[in-house]
Every structure is written in C-alpha cells, then in structure tokens.
Amino acid sequence: MTLAGIELCYLVNQISDATQDYYVSNIYGVTKDSILFKLHHTEKSDIYMMISTSGVWLTSVKIEQMEPNRLLKRLRSDLLRLKLKKVEQIASERIAYFTFAGFDKEFVIVGEFFAEGNILLCNNEMKILALQHSIDVRHRKLGVGLEYTPPPMNGLDVIKVNESNFEELKTSDLSAGKWLGRTLGLPKKYVEGIFEISKIDSKCIGSELTLENIKTLYETTKKIVTNVVTGKHEPVIIRNEKTEIIPIRLGELDDKCTPVNSFIEGLDVVFTENLVEIGKSIQTGGSDKKIKELENQLSEQEKAIDVVKEKSSHISNVANSIFEMILKGITSILDQRVEEILAINNSKIIKEKGIVLIVVDDEKIKINSQSPLQSIASILFNEAKRKSGAIKSIEQIKINTQKKLVKLQNKAEIEKDIVSVTEIRKKNWYERYRWFFTSDGVLAIGGRDAPSNSAVVRKHLGKNDKIFHGDIFGSPFFILKDVENPSTISLNEIAHATVCFSRAWREGMYGVSAFWVNPDQVKKSAPTGQFLPKGSFSIEGQRNFVKIATLKLAIGIIPQGDDYVVTCGPPDPIKKNSICYAIIEPHGSDMVDIAKKIRLEFLKLEEIITKKINIDDFVRALPAGQSQITEVGLGNA
Secondary structure: OOOHHHHHHHHHHHHHHHOOOOEEEEEEEEEEEEEEEEEEEEOOOOEEEEEEOOOEEEEEEEEOOOOOOOHHHHHHHHHHHOOOOOOEEEEOOOEEEEEEEEEEEEEEEEEOOOOOOOOEEEEEEEEEEEEEEEEEEEEEEOOOEEOOOOOOOOOOOOOOHHHHHHHHHHHOOHHHHHHHHHHHHOOOOHHHHHHHHHHOOOOOOOHHHOOHHHHHHHHHHHHHHHHHHHHHOOEEEEEEEOEEEEEOOOOOOOOOEEEEOOOHHHHHHHHHHHHHHHHHHHHHHHHHHHHHHHHHHHHHHHHHHHHHHHHHHHHHOOOOOOOOHHHHHOOOOOHHHHHHHHOOOEEEEEOOOOEEEEEOOOOEEOOOOOHHHHHHHHHHHHHHHHHHHHHHHHHHHHHHHHHHHHHHHHHHHHHHHOOEEOOOOOHHHHOOOEEEOOOOOOOOEOOOOOHHHHHHHHHHHHOOOOEEEEOOOOOEEEEEEEOOOOOOHHHHHHHHHHHHHHHHHOOOOOOOOOEEEOOEEEOOOOOOOOOOOOOOOOOOOOEEEOOOHHHHHHEEEEEOOOOOEEEHHHHHHHHHHOOOOEEEEEEEEHHHHHHHHHHHHHHOOHHHHHHOHHHHHHHOOOOOOEEEEEEEEOOOO
C-alpha cells in the first residue's frame, strides 16, 4: 500500500500539530527503506514517527532492525537533539519535507512516497547530503552534492481543483475514469469510489457526459477530497488480495472490511503488518533458498525412483519374453524371429566394436550371442534386480533429504518469529523524570538534567510536597509528592536518591549530605544583585540535613497496571516494589555495558517479562557514570 496525495495532506497536518516543540532523541533503522524517529518533549509523552519509502505515519509499536539502513548513521550524526521544526507537503504531490533545526543547524528530510519511493537528507539550501538511491532520468537527476529538485507536477492540484477545471472533461476523448485519475493524480480506489457514489459509468467517454454528470463528479470529488484532508473520516481496513486502509467509505463495502478508531491508527496497523512481512521474508531469505533447493532435490529423487522402477520392469519383461522364445523352439539369440519379439518390448540387439548388446529403453546390457537363451534371460533378470537394489539407495537418500527439509522448514518458522515488534507503552507523566515509590508508597520524582530539574520544580512542586537537594554542586532536585507529614523512612530514602543521582556517584564521593525544605522556601528567582544558573533555585530559611553514608542504588522491574517498567532508586523500596532487582554501586562498567549485564541477569530470573523491555529503558534508569552489580535477586512485588 502507498499513500494518496490527499491522505498525505491530512497526515502532514496531523503530524505537524502533534510534534510541535518535539526534538529527535533517537533514530532507529528498521529496513533498508524504513526509519523510525523517536521524538521527545520535556512535558509530553514520546512520539514515534516512521518515515518509509511507502509513506509517513505515527506508530504505537517499535520494530527491531531487520536489515541495515544506509542512511541511519548519517541521520543520527546530523539530526539527534534537533527539533522537528515543520512538516510540509508539495502541493498535493506524494512528497513531504521534514525540517529539523537547532544548534545553528538546519536539515531537511525529503520523503518521496511514489513509485519505488526515496528518502533524502538535504541541508537548508536543499543540497543533497545523503539519499536512499540515486536517480538519473530525463527530467531530473538526484545524487549526493546535487540540489534537490522535485519531479514535474502531473495534472492539477486536486486539493485546489474547481468546477471549471472539470469542464475540460467535456472535451476529452478519454474514458471519464482515466481522465479523472490522470488529471487529478488520484489512486484507482478513489476514482472507482467517486464514480460508484456518483452512479456514473467510469468507462463512459468524457465528451459523452452531460453537464449534469460533470457537475455531479466535481461535487463528489470535492466532498471526498475535503473529507479526507480535514479528517472527516470513517476509516476501514480492507483485506482482499492486499491489505489497505481507507479514511472514508468509498461506496458499498463487503464483510472483509474492519472499522478502526482513526485513520492514523489503521495506517499504523496496515503499514506495520507490511513491514513485519518484509522482515519475515528478510529473516528467512537464506533458509527459503535452501528449502527450494531441497524441494527440487526431492522432486528429482522421486523422478529417479520412478525411472529406475520403470527400467527394471522393462528389463524383466524382456527377460520373460526370451523364456517365451524357448517355448516357441527358438534356441539362439541370433535367430531372425528374436528381433521381431524384442521389438514388441521396445528392445533390440546391436553390435558396438564387436560386442553384442541388448538395448532396453536406453540401457545397454552386454550378452554373449553364443550363450543359451536361458543364460541371456538370467543376465537380464540380474540386471533388473540390480536396478531394484539401486531404488533402495535412492529412497534412503530421499529420506535423508526429507529430514533436512523438515529441519530447515522448522528453522525458517523460528526465524520468522525473530522479527521483534514491541508495543510502545503510554507512559505516566512522572516517567519523564527520575522516579520511584518510597517504602511508604509515596511518589518521588527528580530531575535528569538542567531542563528537567527546572521543570520538576516549576511545574510539579505542590504545597504539600517536600523538595530535596544534595549539599553538592551538580545535584538534582527531588520532590516527595503529596504528603504533608512524611515518615522518616520516606525522607531518608529520597535524600539517599538525591545524593546517589548527583555528581557524587560519578566521582565516588562518599559521606555527602542532602537537605529538604518546604515549597514556600524555594525561590524561583535570584536575590537582588545575584545570578542563578539555569535549573537552579534559591533556598530561604532552615534546611533539614540528612547525611548519606553509602552510595547504593537498585534498578528493578516494577509492575505498572497491566505492564512492567524499569526504575531506579534506593535499595529497600525497589526490592519491595519490584519483581526482580539488581543492586549497584559506583565504579565498574559504563552505562550501556552495565545495562546489558543487568538485563542479562533479569532474563535469567524473569525471561518473558524482561524480553519485552528495551535496553534503552535500562540505560535511561541508571545514574550517570560507571556502575558495578553487587547483588541480584527476586523482589517482593
């Protein structure tokens, strides 16, 4: 399935609105033709956007990479941390521009969603920096270093078409359906739908239509285009020879149509199914080739068995005919009557280099022409038995081939299951920050960096909260949410987390203290004549200090509704609330390596649940700096 221009118009508008102020936090290759963008916002949930040669859509699933993508390394190098500034469409063509900007840089991804499709990376002057594949045709040339030029427009802009444009149909010698498709660039499904709704024969020549017919076609077309572009949808998935999604009802539908909540949701379902099928084909490509080879071998072996059986039978028939000759008084193979009897059984006697041979089909059997007929018949029977013996050998080879085939077919089925599709869970608001629940079940949230540190205080500090900070430069703010009189346990646990997620962890600084204050003691502006760095606040009044003697954290898998998430915090609450945990201390391996080790340990304890959690979630939960595992176990959840 490929997108129609009017469908792309709707998607561009929706994606543009949904991704305002989002930046690129990661880019994943899926196939050679498909790239997944993870877009992040400091306050809103992450958005995943797939750009493929077949179209662009927002997705609720993450598909693991199935084959290398030649653009991935370059896209990551240029686009990570840049904001998706705008998304545009060229007229109603199946071409979209995605502009990414930030840090005094600007890049444009061009998605061409027609024919074989193409994805190009350009600079702000539209010079091509990288592309899926080069093009050199009569009307344009695309290659690295060249300026991007779109293809010449075909026909009218269907979104801006007016009634006078349709009057040209009255002078056309084309069928009305062909004229509509060519002039407006509409796919076949829309053209057929327009004529079905209008109750006009699409095969009728344009010049034979009445003015009333043309007006009806215009009004139907305009209504369909407007409904698609503005989102007035009744989307359905159609499963016939191929599966596709249409945003509106185009005439009568059969029972193979499935309604969906939204066009974008249906698009995600259909395109994801297509990608998974491509992935299965990629994963099993080598095995499929070998399966085909074995199936051909098996077929040849079966043919060989049939041929040998037939030859053995024919040789036996000739041997029996020689015994019949004896009954007729024939005593020599050289008797004139022998040739006539042999011919009946499609055999004959020949001489080659002085040697006498009986030819049965294409088999040549050496005989002594002076031997009695009984001896010659015996030679033929022995040859027939030898052929039958060969059948057993071929059948054994066939059995071995069948075993190899079954084994390879099973392997191919397993390879299909390797295609990993993970549903992207809708995260709770606090998962944008560092978070955990204390032993008393109270939510604690903390900043990850300067912007989120600021957001924690400015947007989430309530009057019944307690706010924490380490007595060290480079500490996050942590907030104990919605508890006016917290227990000492909760206060100590959050103080512990505040110190562990500070610079103290990275530098292995033991004995650092944290303090907590009430919300009204936090001032969001600096005192007169002073300056506060970004993400900093001033504190007034008494501070309540808690000395933290050790640097220990636990990372655990926590049940969240019907799902499971990874979080990190002080050991006691994580043990209590998790299904499995790992205690870590400073020094050792870097974040990615320690995340892989923790995930490997969790796979041993809870394989099914851990498999569903991406390694990125483990990395994100860890404190900045190196860590080492000191304990792994099952939690109490």
